[in-house]
Amino acid sequence: MPDDKIIRLKIKRQDQPDTKPYWQEIELPHKPRANVISCLMDIQMNPVTRDGQKVTPVVWECNCLEEVCGSCTMVINGKVRQSCTALVDALPQPIVLEPMSKFPMVRDLQVDRTRMFENLKKVKAWVHIDGTYDIGEGPVIPEKQRAKAYLLSECMTCGCCLEACPQFTKDNDFMGASTFSQVRLFNMHPTGAMESEERLETIMGEGGIADCGNAQSCVEVCPKKIPLTESIAEVGGETTLQLLKNLLLK
Amino acid sequence: MRKQRPSYIVIGGGLAGLAATMKLCEDKAKVTLVSYQPVKRSHSVCAQGGINAAIDTKGEGDSPEMHFYDTVKGGDFLANQPLVRDMCHQAPAIIRLMDRLGVAFNRTPEGHLEFRRFGGTLYSRTAFAGATTGQQLLYALDEQVRRYEHDGQVKKLEWHEYLSAVLDSENICRGAVLHDLRTGEIFTVKGDAVVLATGGPSQVYGKTTGSTVCNGVATTSAYLQGAKYANGEFIQVHPTAIPGQDKLRLMSESARGEGGRIWVPKKANDSRDPLTIPEEERYYFLEENHPRFGNLVPRDVASREIHDVVYNKKLGVGGQAMVYLDLTHQSAGFLEHRLGGILDIYSKFTGEDPKKVPMKIFPAVHYSMGGIWTDYEDDGNGLIDHQSPRNQMTSIQGLYAAGECDYQFHGANRLGANSLLSCIYTGLMMGPGLISYSQNLRAHFEDVPSTVFDQARDQWQxxxxxxxxxxxxxxxxxxxxxxxxxxxxxxxxxxxxxxxxxxxxxxxxxxxxxxxxxxxxxxxxxxxxxxxxxxxxxxxxxxxxxxxxxxxRNEFRGAHYKPEFDLNQPKDFDPHEYVEYIEKKQYGEIQEEEFPSGHVAYMKRFEECNERWLKTTIAEHKNNQPEISFEEVNTSLVQPRPRKYD
CATH class of the missing domain: 1.20.58.100 (Fumarate reductase/succinate dehydrogenase flavoprotein-like, C-terminal domain)
Structure with missing residues (x-):
């Protein structure tokens, strides 16, 4: 039920990838346990700005609303994060909503993160199995190692780490923390490790790990608290070894 | 011989859609995979607690047959038994496959798979990866499909919406009409078959545990094109969810599997801090009413009990529609290790730490047992003939369905950790049948006049x-x-x-x-x-x-509870009496005194009810209304009997 408080939002909007962005201010009745997404849903039911102008509902991306799908990343009060866990009562107002700036604009708060998925292809972020037929159990894995892998495998390709990274820009090829961390994950797995050299070779090339400026902003914004800098350090070490190996063997 | 490789259109990239895609690619087919969003963001990621397979690593005597029995009993005997049995027999192989794909399943000290308890069974049958099992399983399949995409076998059409099937003059499905959600373009794609793997319909209820894409639209579109929709009224209400403005977030059954206890203060409107309320002043109603299964009764039972405590007994926490789910007696380290992901969700959205204070939860719409009607072919031995093109086909030829959007497997109520299993199972199992369907088609989509596709596109435009x-x-x-x-x-x-x-x-x-x-x-x-x-x-x-x-449906079965038609099971009734009753009946009249007082009358009521209502509900679109008819359920393997979880 709404109480007598008001939620003030300032939203950056853009109709098309090549048109100019503009701002809209919208006020909503406050509701307990509201989050940024419930506010955007309330706007859909009454899309009117603070000065009474009827507008189109805001376009954004969301799905699970419980921070496991990675869809709803945006920049809220200057900080990149998932908007589902952005609880209104914990945010200073007006709540300023902007799209991520490092990915191609689609519309309003929606951007195109295809590049992240393409990077997963480049580094072969998968375990290459012989086939799906029942050929028995997987490798025995110590619980400690499993727990370490689990931390990395929670990466939901949300893009927070890349938005925060000074090295990652719209016009370069830098792969960024999330990709390097996935290299570490698959190189850790007993079967995945069989392709570890190929993965390392890929991130030794253009846009690879050597371009990391060690700003460490990635790990600060990761909603899943993935030890990204640890991954970068470890994979960085592995690439150095690989480089030496290449020099000696060639 | 046809030069073209078999090609399919899969709608939806959750567990079922990705499993089907992977399996078809392994058989050298080409797949167009269609999704509202990048498939890695599909609703399967929300599944938390685990996936069932009777591997019996703890010497409890579990077996696929027990898993089968628990599942059909959990579903109040409304599921077609050969399919359920086949799924339960395939389950161990599915877990082994997912393990090989790199899923970070929790391990035992020796490094093997760990299993935990879940609702509706007395065995430790649930493999899990922390409390984000669905996410971990989905990622493993997403990675395999990305590999096939990298190799050119899969073409992904993300940010696209499925509008309908393209049906030719004989009503055979030859492709799909799609809508590009960016450009707005409407176009058709052609294929040997279309697979709907589009998940559940929870958005019809508005606020639920579902994701925003769980809208039920693709299957309804098929229904509007003439496909049968089955058991629509069987909607699972999950007993434990966190109230919210935009969504009711699930609190996994695994919280109870790991020892979580449901209770309310015995005194109505008790405003004390729950931690200060002494044991004897707490009402652990599930444990008291169901000593054997306790907090792990099936979901329909638990939701009804909570409803009763809150609305009839007026004992909701603080007078509100809430009960406690309490884990505070477990150590913080144990909880972090086994349930970390879901406890994080609770604290992020409520600001309270469930390791220190009991969670406040309430039931929420969660899953649809019903869905689009699909076919199967049994092998005569109580399992499924995996080569049959009938498996998972809807009543429209060439249109298939898999995962939550079909109606099979869970009957009138689904057991926890069986949905991840049924999604992966259907996706994999239907593969060989789809291939044989393509091979046996007399005419293919190449032979269908282009006007069929053009007309479908124009109509939708x-x-x-x-x-x-x-x-x-x-x-x-x-x-x-x-x-x-x-x-x-x-x-x-x-x-x-x-x-x-x-x-x-x-x-x-x-x-x-x-x-x-x-x-x-x-x-x-x-x-x-x-x-x-x-x-x-x-x-x-x-x-x-x-x-x-x-x-x-005038009866009480599983999640469909009509108090008016409750058969009032006697308190001291033992379900085995019914099996005995049916056997004795074959050899003549039943004597009342052979059973405890009142039991024969109850069993007669039960038998009559089953004769009338142990049937699949079929809805067909006629004159803008659903026309309802009923279809026999295959109960050839286990005698249906009254459920009891005391």
């Missing part, structure tokens, strides 16, 4: 244009919310015919209001407004299927 031009007074999002509220108020845990009739009238009124909807955005780039109206149109039809099915 016109339709979507019509939605775009709607300029009435009704806000479609408000209408959607109103629809959800009608169902939440009338078609939920406790169902009464007078309220169901009222709901049907209200849905019809809503349909009238729909004609006066306004399309809130008429631009041509990345505009969700016309799609939203088309989705709402389908959802109104689906609301009718659910409600009419519920109205007509």
């Amino acid at each position: 016109e339709r979507m244009q019509g939605f775009r031009q709607m300029n009435g007074k009704e806000n479609p999002y408000v209408l959607h919310q109103d629809m959800g509220n009608i169902l939440l108020a009338n078609v939920l845990i406790v169902r009464e015919n007078s309220k169901l009739e009222k709901a049907l009238t209200e849905i019809n009124d809503l349909e009238t209001r729909f004609k006066d909807v306004q399309c809130l955005d008429t631009t041509h780039w990345s505009n969700p407004a016309p799609s939203m109206i088309q989705q709402l149109h389908c959802q109104i039809q689906l609301a009718k299927i659910i409600t009419r099915g519920a109205l007509i």
